[in-house]
Amino acid sequence: MATEATGADRGGHSMTRLSRRAVMGAAAAALAPRTGFSEPASVLRVGMTLADIPLTTGQASQGGEGQRFIGLTLYDALINWDLSHADRAAPLQPGLATSWSVDPETKTVWTFHLRSGVKFHDGSSFNAESVIWNLDKLMKKTSPQYDQAQVTQSGPWIGTTASYRALDDMTVQIVTTLPDAVFPYQVVNISMSSPTRWKELGGDWSKVAEHPSGTGPWILEKAVPRDRAELRRNAGYWDPGRVPKSEHMILRCIPDSTTRLSALLSGQVDWIEAPPPDAVSQIRSAGMQVVTNVYPHIWPYQLSFLPESPFRDIRIRKAANLAIDRDGLVKLLGGLALPAKGMVTPGHPWFGKPTFDIKYDPDTAKALLKDAGYSPDKPVKAKFLISTSGSGQMQPLPMNEFIQENLKEVGIEVSFDTMDWEALRARRRGGVEASDNKGADGINNSWSFTDPDIGLIGTAWSKKRPPGGYNWGGFSDAEADDLAARAKVEFDPAKQNELLAQLHARMVDQAMWIWVVHDLNPRALGANVKGYVEAQSWFQDLTPVSVG
């Protein structure tokens, strides 16, 4: 069994200043443990932002974080993310299916050829029957394994599935309600849990939660609610290249960023998510590593296009985009952000060639506002909904105050309606027309462009209004609609990327939202942590990571 050690036992970094040592040496000698902790050779200890262990039965709860630490560690999907490279947007790759194709006639019938020789953690074999059983678990209310808890988590991913069946022992056919070229991005989120384990435990999902069985590279040994999950290497994982380098991985729930930082600096954990931005130099001066990379994240203001909203005027939308000193904001964030040029990052296959260059240009912003009849003396008045914290929200309060000043300087006077994260999500999910959103001209809800639907098609297509889509403010543009509709049914990935790039360029040229910065996904690692590759993704692969 894995045990935890302090940095002293690990031979961690020395104190940063000799004078501190001199002053505190006597106290250290008195308090230091007399015996060291025993510890297996390779344990990776992770400090998560989560306050609790996500649902372990298959469809992980708690959003991207839950999927990152439980969904992708214990389970596989038919299609997996390729998280092995830092220099490109994470693509899809074969998972439990070795290949898939769509019927060229109907464009709705998908055939998945399954990987042979794959075993669940309980030793049972993965096959077409397992896939059907798992889809029944999420879609067939009369099936004994139907599990509302997992259905809730899988909602966005199964919506377009009309039917499914096994063609033979290793081939599965799934039919979608409409032609949908984005379907593979939905399949990547459907985890395959073991029917055998569920049956062994009397069909009780709460028992399965304690002893889950997937096909993933890690096996859950123990989960202590609100404290930690202990995972063991799946030595027989079907992909030899992803057999974990560490024998054990301990995932600890440390939601407070300062507490995570102290756990890292004191050597209690080896790898933490989201260190506080102002601690970066402290971490580096302690000889530890801070790893960053772009990923599909944008910190924007999604805008209202209701008749009373000032942002119906493209001049005001463009002015707002030009009024923000993004470099100054990045400095405020300790360098842990990238100034935005649109929804996606420059260099991304979907960036395209927008003509509107988003930058800090207050003079042009003022000119645009003057043209629209406004000035600092006669400002545009707008109200934004913002949150105090939340997943992907970075440092929302200081960031919003910074931007508020920027906007005021050019003649846009913004007031905030501040609420907690869950309240903000509910306000976003309701769409701008919801009664409790009355008077709101924008919402500061961080966004992902992990897949074409959530990032571009679902936000820009006028028919994709909530709850079916993500077009919160009612943006409506004939050219964007046409591109979104075509991208949705373009099954050639290269051609689809081209359409998405055109769509993105159109969104930027229309200044659909106010795009501010992209988070750089900081992770802090102990000095002796090796092998970590920060993928350009919300998800990360910890199988190549080892300590020592």
Added chain:
Amino acid sequence: MHLYILRRLLYTLPIIVGVTIVCFSFIHLAPGDPISAVLPENASPQVVAEIKAAYGFDKPLPIQYLKWLGHVMEGDFGTSIMTHRSVVSEVVPAVANTALLAVTAILLGFTAGISLGLIAGFSDRRMTDRSVTAFAVAGISIPHYWLGMVMVVVFAVLLRALPANGMGPAGTDIWLFTADDLRHLVLPAATLAMIPAGVLARSVRAMVIETRRQEFVQTLRGKGLGRLRVFLHIVKNAAPPILAIMGLQFAQLLGGSILVETVFAWPGTGFLLNAAIATRDLPLLQGTVIVLATFFVLTNLVVDILQTAIDPRVRRA
């Protein structure tokens, strides 16, 4: 005395029911949707309605409250929306973890506070008195989460002498009285102990000084009683109000400290409440609050009874 205890026990029932009503109302007055944290990103109205119905949130509030209260009377506190575990299975270990921390902090805090208060109260040296008063004011005034962070920086990060956070070494489900477990307890318990230590040091000092000035003390001295006997008389007379303060402090610590438990990643009731609030987990929030409120009320009841046993004047009043 028995009748008094029975009467006080009966008084606690409406207090607890009142707490449940206030708690239930406040939680539902807060903006936002109770199931928002578990809804899929693009949940259709049908899915929202189904999930609301599954948790009973589709009923009018009074009906929701009465149903919840009925289940609570049967010992069923419901199921957590976020984790799908029973609220009891969430709250019981959290209460145990907080109790461990609170009892340790109480032992530390009471011992330090009473000792320092007595020293200051009986000392005729201004320097001693001033020093203890300064400690007491610091203990009460310094935000304990800030103190916790400073202690972590000094003892965990700089000295590497104690663990920064967590309840114990990995690999164990329960807290054991091993050296490793005890080391994890030191910093959070010492942080939490500062408040009761400060409060008690100040209160004991004040009560002792006040009691020493009373005429009966002069009489005892005039009758030729030894210093120890006089000391004991003073302590006994000063004890009832101190006991009440100790009870309140104990109950407050048992309630858990959201900030300290968050700083030390200690999975107690404070940590649980923080998570429940952040995720709008109403069944968990209600279950935790009702258990904590009951603890608070019962602790006060025990203190009242003890006070009555020690000081008959209280009973007569």
